[in-house]
Amino acid sequence: MEILSKRFHLAGALAALAMFTLPALAHHGWSWTQDGFFELTGTIADIYIGNPHATLDVDVEGDIWRVELAPPARTIAAGFTDEVAKKGDEVVAIGNRSRDDTERRMKAVRITVNGKTYDVYSDRVPPS
Amino acid sequence: MEPFQVIEQLTFVRLLKASFVAYPVVNAVHIAAIGALLTSVTLLDLRILGALRTLPERPFMVLMRKVALLAFGAAALSGLLLFSVRASHYAQLPVFLAKMALIALAGTNFVVFAAVESGKQGHGLALRFLALLSIVLWCATLLCGRFIGFL
Numbered sequence: 001m002e003i004l005s006k007r008f009h010l011a012g013a014l015a016a017l018a019m020f021t022l023p024a025l026a027h028h029g030w031s032w033t034q035d036g037f038f039e040l041t042g043t044i045a046d047i048y049i050g051n052p053h054a055t056l057d058v059d060v061e062g063d064i065w066r067v068e069l070a071p072p073a074r075t076i077a078a079g080f081t082d083e084v085a086k087k088g089d090e091v092v093a094i095g096n097r098s099r100d101d102t103e104r105r106m107k108a109v110r111i112t113v114n115g116k117t118y119d120v121y122s123d124r125v126p127p128s
Numbered sequence: 129m130e131p132f133q134v135i136e137q138l139t140f141v142r143l144l145k146a147s148f149v150a151y152p153v154v155n156a157v158h159i160a161a162i163g164a165l166l167t168s169v170t171l172l173d174l175r176i177l178g179a180l181r182t183l184p185e186r187p188f189m190v191l192m193r194k195v196a197l198l199a200f201g202a203a204a205l206s207g208l209l210l211f212s213v214r215a216s217h218y219a220q221l222p223v224f225l226a227k228m229a230l231i232a233l234a235g236t237n238f239v240v241f242a243a244v245e246s247g248k249q250g251h252g253l254a255l256r257f258l259a260l261l262s263i264v265l266w267c268a269t270l271l272c273g274r275f276i277g278f279l
Contacts, residue, residue, distance in 0.1 A: 050145035051213055052155075052277070073148035 027053060027068050033096035033107050037126050040065055040093045040106060044113070049075055049082045056111070058091055065104040067093045069111070070120040080111055080118035089113050094126065132215035145213040154209045161203035162270065168195040169266050173259035223279055227272035234265040 042060035054069040069075045085091065095108035109121035119125050135141060144150050172192040174180055180188070211218050218224045241258045244251050 048214070048217075051147065051151040071148075072146060072151075076146055 032098060034099050037094055038097040038106055042091060044085060044087050044089045044091050047082055047085055063104055068107045075120045078118045078120045080120055085113045130216060132219050135212050135215045141212045144209060154206050158203060158206035158210060161199045161206060164199035165196055165203055166266055166270060168192045168199060170263055172196065173263045176259035177256055221276060221279060223272050223275045227269055230265055230269040230272060234269060237262050237265060
């Protein structure tokens with residue numbers, strides 16, 4: 001009986017850990033994003049193009065949005081490197097935002113910066 | 129330039145940062161080493177705590193300690209590479225600093241254990257306490273390490 005109750009405690013602890021962890025797991029795949037396209041315009045507050053994840057932090061009227069890009073090698077292959085964009089640049093990100101409306105987070109398929117467009121997920125860009 | 133930024137600018141670090149194959153391979157080595165380290169350390173500690181009594185104590189402990197040290201070396205080396213691509217970012221993450229502190233504590237625990245073990249006095253209880261502490265420290269290190277990926 002005591003063993004059983006200990007197992008329940010363990011299960012409870014694991015479940016609590018899972019709940020704590022799951023929102024953070026968001027950035028893999030697309031299941032965490034909305035279906036329709038979303039467009040974000042702002043200035044680059046931070047840029048990181050490299051392993052393990054390529055990301056932009058975009059300042060939209062004082063709010064910082066996390067824009068996730070394709071895996072680094074794919075993002076770089078699309079031409080979007082840290083040479084073509086820097087902090088302070090105006091940027092437009094098109095992609096899918098988080099299903100959680102309270103979260104300022106999206107996954108970009110297309111980035112436009114300094115007059116150039118980079119399709120980091122060329123197979124997912126909106127039809128033109 | 130800050131020392132961490134110097135690390136980030138090293139040629140092989142820049143290659144690793146942008147690589148499609150190398151980074152996941154280093155990552156896999158890190159995971160494999162962590163698995164070997166936690167397994168060997170836990171088995172070693174459990175033996176000290178009184179489990180696995182059917183196994184001969186000396187050869188088992190010697191083998192587990194050897195595996196643990198090798199695994200730690202591999203984990204440290206691969207970890208240093210993973211750290212290098214975003215050194216200045218990781219160096220200011222509280223969870224990363226907590227992980228480093230836990231490793232330092234686990235290392236100290238190892239040294240203390242060796243010292244107590246080689247002493248001549250009766251020390252069974254102290255060794256068991258240190259063994260338990262070792263399991264707790266390494267599990268906490270694992271958790272801190274995993275959370276680096278989500279912050």
